[in-house]
Amino acid sequence: MKRKDLIYSLFKKQSRVSYSAAEISELLQLDRANVSSDLNKLVKEELLSKSSSRPVVFFLNADRDLAADKSEVSLLDSFQKENRSLRTAIDQAKSAILYPPHGMHTLIFGETGVGKSMFASIMHQFALEAGRLHETAPFVVFNCADYANNPQLLLGQLFGVKKGAYTGAVEQKGLIEKADGGILFLDEVHRLTPEGQEMLFTFIDGGMYRRLGESENERTAQVLILAATTEDPVSSLLGTFKRRMPMFITLPPLRERSSEERLLLIKRFFTDESIRLGKEISVSTNTIRALLFYPCSSNIGQLKADIQLTCAKAYADYVTNKKQSIHIRSSDLNWYIKEGLFIEKKTKHTLIQMNEQYTFSPTESYSVQSQPSFDHSIYEHIDLKYEELKNRDIDQSELAMLMDHNIQSLFKQYLKQTIQQMSKDNLQKILSAEIVKVSEKIIHLAEKRLNRTFDEKVFVGLSLHLQTLMQRLESHKSIYHPNLTAIREQYRDQFNVAIESMRLVEDTFSITIPFDEVAFLTMFFVVDSDETPSFQTAVFVLAHGNGIAREMAAVTNHLLGNEDVTGIDMPLHESPEEFLQRVKREMQPLNHCTGLLLLIDMGSLAFIGEMIETEFSIPVKVIPMVSTAHVIEASRKASLGYHLDELYEDVKNLTPFYMQTQKEKQSNSKTLKSVILTACLTGEGSAIALKNILENYLHFNSEIIEILPISIFNRKEMQKMLTNISKERSILCVVCNFEIALPYRTIHVQDILNMKEIKTIQELITHEETYIKMADALQQTLTIDDAGEVITIVRNVLNDLQLQTNTYLNHESLMGIVLHISCMLDRLRKNQPFVKYPDKDAKINEHYLLYLKIRKALNKIEEAYQIAIPNDEVCFIMDFLLKNESSAKTNKTSV
Numbered sequence: 001m002k003r004k005d006l007i008y009s010l011f012k013k014q015s016r017v018s019y020s021a022a023e024i025s026e027l028l029q030l031d032r033a034n035v036s037s038d039l040n041k042l043v044k045e046e047l048l049s050k051s052s053s054r055p056v057v058f059f060l061n062a063d064r065d066l067a068a069d070k071s072e073v074s075l076l077d078s079f080q081k082e083n084r085s086l087r088t089a090i091d092q093a094k095s096a097i098l099y100p101p102h103g104m105h106t107l108i109f110g111e112t113g114v115g116k117s118m119f120a121s122i123m124h125q126f127a128l129e130a131g132r133l134h135e136t137a138p139f140v141v142f143n144c145a146d147y148a149n150n151p152q153l154l155l156g157q158l159f160g161v162k163k164g165a166y167t168g169a170v171e172q173k174g175l176i177e178k179a180d181g182g183i184l185f186l187d188e189v190h191r192l193t194p195e196g197q198e199m200l201f202t203f204i205d206g207g208m209y210r211r212l213g214e215s216e217n218e219r220t221a222q223v224l225i226l227a228a229t230t231e232d233p234v235s236s237l238l239g240t241f242k243r244r245m246p247m248f249i250t251l252p253p254l255r256e257r258s259s260e261e262r263l264l265l266i267k268r269f270f271t272d273e274s275i276r277l278g279k280e281i282s283v284s285t286n287t288i289r290a291l292l293f294y295p296c297s298s299n300i301g302q303l304k305a306d307i308q309l310t311c312a313k314a315y316a317d318y319v320t321n322k323k324q325s326i327h328i329r330s331s332d333l334n335w336y337i338k339e340g341l342f343i344e345k346k347t348k349h350t351l352i353q354m355n356e357q358y359t360f361s362p363t364e365s366y367s368v369q370s371q372p373s374f375d376h377s378i379y380e381h382i383d384l385k386y387e388e389l390k391n392r393d394i395d396q397s398e399l400a401m402l403m404d405h406n407i408q409s410l411f412k413q414y415l416k417q418t419i420q421q422m423s424k425d426n427l428q429k430i431l432s433a434e435i436v437k438v439s440e441k442i443i444h445l446a447e448k449r450l451n452r453t454f455d456e457k458v459f460v461g462l463s464l465h466l467q468t469l470m471q472r473l474e475s476h477k478s479i480y481h482p483n484l485t486a487i488r489e490q491y492r493d494q495f496n497v498a499i500e501s502m503r504l505v506e507d508t509f510s511i512t513i514p515f516d517e518v519a520f521l522t523m524f525f526v527v528d529s530d531e532t533p534s535f536q537t538a539v540f541v542l543a544h545g546n547g548i549a550r551e552m553a554a555v556t557n558h559l560l561g562n563e564d565v566t567g568i569d570m571p572l573h574e575s576p577e578e579f580l581q582r583v584k585r586e587m588q589p590l591n592h593c594t595g596l597l598l599l600i601d602m603g604s605l606a607f608i609g610e611m612i613e614t615e616f617s618i619p620v621k622v623i624p625m626v627s628t629a630h631v632i633e634a635s636r637k638a639s640l641g642y643h644l645d646e647l648y649e650d651v652k653n654l655t656p657f658y659m660q661t662q663k664e665k666q667s668n669s670k671t672l673k674s675v676i677l678t679a680c681l682t683g684e685g686s687a688i689a690l691k692n693i694l695e696n697y698l699h700f701n702s703e704i705i706e707i708l709p710i711s712i713f714n715r716k717e718m719q720k721m722l723t724n725i726s727k728e729r730s731i732l733c734v735v736c737n738f739e740i741a742l743p744y745r746t747i748h749v750q751d752i753l754n755m756k757e758i759k760t761i762q763e764l765i766t767h768e769e770t771y772i773k774m775a776d777a778l779q780q781t782l783t784i785d786d787a788g789e790v791i792t793i794v795r796n797v798l799n800d801l802q803l804q805t806n807t808y809l810n811h812e813s814l815m816g817i818v819l820h821i822s823c824m825l826d827r828l829r830k831n832q833p834f835v836k837y838p839d840k841d842a843k844i845n846e847h848y849l850l851y852l853k854i855r856k857a858l859n860k861i862e863e864a865y866q867i868a869i870p871n872d873e874v875c876f877i878m879d880f881l882l883k884n885e886s887s888a889k890t891n892k893t894s895v
Contacts, residue, residue: 003034003038004041004042007030007035007038007042008042011058011059012060018059021036021039021056021058027272027275042058047060056135074126075122075125075126075129076090076126079122082261082264083257084258084261085252085258085261088554089249089250092247092249092688093106093119093122093249095688095689096249096689097127097130099689102132103127103132103224104246105224105225105227105244105247106123106225106226106227106245106247106248107189107229107237107247107249108228108249108250109229109251110251111230111253111299112298113298114251114254114300114301115300116228116251117185117187117228119249119251120139120183120185120226120228121139123183124183124185127224137183138180138181138182138183140178140182142157142185142186143187144186144187144188144189144192145187148191148192148193148196149193151193151195151196151199155212156172156174156212158174158175158176158200159209159211159212160176160211161174161212162212162213165211169212172211176221176223177219177221179221179223180221181222181223183224184224184226185227188228188230190231190233190237194238197240200241201241203223204225205244207221207222208220225245242696246692246696247689247692248692253299254296254300256558258563259292260563262303263292266307267360269303269307270311270358271360273360277326277362278362279315279318279362280325280326280362281311281314281326281328281359281360282327282360283327283328283358283359284328284330285357286330286341287328287329289330289344290337290339290340291303291306291307291333291340292344293340293344294336294339294343295336295339306334309334310333310334311326311328313332314328431463434509435466438466438504438508438509439459439462439463439466442462442501442504443458443459443462445501446494446497446525450493450525454525462521466505478514479513479514479516479517479520480516481520483519484515484516484518487519488518494522497522497525498522498524498525499518502517502518502521537594537595537596537597537638538587538593538597539565539597539631539635540586540597540599541553542583542599542600542601542605543570543605543626544601545569545571546569546687546688546709547569548569548601549567549568550567551567552626552628552631553565554567555631556628557635564635565631568583572710572721572725573721576607580608580611583612584612587612587616593618595618595621595643595647596613596616596619596621596644597623597634597648597651598622598623599623599626599630599631600623600624600626601624601625601626602625609621609622621644623651630651633650633651634651637650674704674705674706674729674731674732675706675725675729675730675731676694676706676708676731676732676733677722677725677736678690678694678708678735679709679735679736680737680749690709690752691709693752694735694752694761698761698765701769704768705732705765708729726799726803730768730792730796731799732764733745733746733747733761733764734746734747735747735761736748736749737749737750745760745764747760764811767811772788774815774818775788775790782823782826787822790822790825791818791822793861794818794821795818797858797860797861798817801853801854801857804856807881813880816880817880820877821861821877824869825865825867828867828868828869835872835876836872837872837876840875844874844875850878851874851878854877854881
């Protein structure tokens, strides 16, 4: 078959709608350039069509509309649907690509095999889809380990070589020149020597470079650098290099990702191998179980390699006629993969059922077929499984292990299906009264001896099994259990109860039963009920800001090893209506839950509980003032099956400050935590990136100062948001890409990226710390018991006053007026005489409007401390504002 025909047949056979040239190249192991050429020929022949969007995808003509819909979803979005644990990393990747004007240089950290190279290529694909790069933009990969110890060769590889630069040197383009307009991916960047890292500084800073041997010709290139490392960047990279890579993305190892994600990876890798071989691949349930749980120290790379090796062995058996088809069983796996079966026995999950068989096809992805149901007896299933394993010449010890695993799973599936098909009430219609009666006696005996209770499904399963036992004895069929000795040693108590039960059956029906039957009866007393409780409470964390709720949910899910908690953040710019709709969308998949516990950070989100309760007709409880401890306890007890009311009471009682008086709330609201705001009109991701940059360069006490990213869409919204924030926080400055006509220091993004204003912000932080020291000094020299609170209130008043008067004070003046008002407050509280202001009436008349605004602002202090501030003190404050008004307009600040 010609190459073009092979490509066309792929479209006709596959269930997928569209492919890119890169995907077909990977699937068919063909050169991408040849694939692209053949695809365009098929388009000219009108056998295929191609999209006008980026990336270009090809599809059969009949599928144009469907492909157009699919092309709207970016590769990163599709990738995120199957990799929920990478949500944070994907959001960071989008921010890095979309950050204006040309993206942010990014460092990707992760263990060997987590998929750093693939993630970098997906970022490149996303850049093409988003239009941030031209459709022909290159993606150049360079492994730094190849030239780690030879800086001269490294220089030539990166920047190129001028002819004659050294003996035998020819003109040679460097990787940076080849990557111009695209992305350069530096893999294993930690292998670069310090000299090698320094070579990149000039280019990263200014986009300029010279080829090796050039002294005058200065070249330019626009290249986004992505670097990957498996080592701790703190110890393996220069600090100056790390600072030039402002975006830091961490990819979690496979062991920290969910079982659902790992199962999807396994299915994808088997599907890829099926396409590569052009044959169907059948995979046993135990094989999937083993791959799902075995220790995979080298992460996704090892998982993929192990699956490829397993498929290669099965294919070799097929082509040499040892097998009629490509069929993979657990006995074909390497020994270290089989350890997954032991681990799986200790793990409760519902991902894979025992009677499932996976078939991976090159034309239909994969399918799951149910193996024969339990219409036949448990004896026949064990007989068949034992004969299958025995005929494959499996070692006896391995056979015993596989049978033990299969028997337990078979019994669980047997009990599950029998209770679905038959209830206790219907047993009398198909079974004799004697069998039902003796089954009841056996269950009563087992409950008494083992000090536990058995549910209805065990009773139903046991009754049907005894009926099958009678029929088997009447037809003189043998009863053999391959793991009799192992079961007797592993389950001694249950085994002894099974012996008594067998004697009870023998006495009731006057028969003799082979001793191997004891092992079958034992399993009815061993299998635990692992069904999901009929009641299940969902746990949601809701919080204002960016990342708080998601992080608490992520920490809880990681510690407890599940994905039960959902965290939803409400950015400051988002309206309550929009946020409610997002919460509703998260609720829709949870059809099984019978209650919802909402853990919120403050009471303004409590309204959502009532709306959810009304719309979804499920009970909802709300607990405010959430902490990570609350979330962990709620998730743990919800997974144990606690009812909503029980869960609510237990979690609520964790905190001593659940109920607050109105007085306490007012007291707490006075305490301000200073903030540095980062904002960008391009979206929240850019603001987060700015926050990360500032955190890397600034030194500050996080208990005093917080860097808060905010997302906005226009300048009017920004002004309103800043006004609201200033009511609760003291704003040091705002880092953004436009000017703000408010009394806050505005610092442009460009001045942060080029390091010009980092020192300025550090000075603002120093001023903030000065206020802390001022509070300590006042505490010691004056009679003020709560100096910190006094200064906070005074600063809050002055912020309001600057807004009302449109007057801007520099930091030195602000500190002076704060100190003045604090000392004034102390004098008035002690009823000490105050200094008279000369001709105060004339001053007030001349600036009467300013006088009213100051009076209104000072009213907060008067109410808080039950004092009356005389007009003389008001006039002194007026002087502060009037003297500093003109000079401060050019240096806008806040207290």
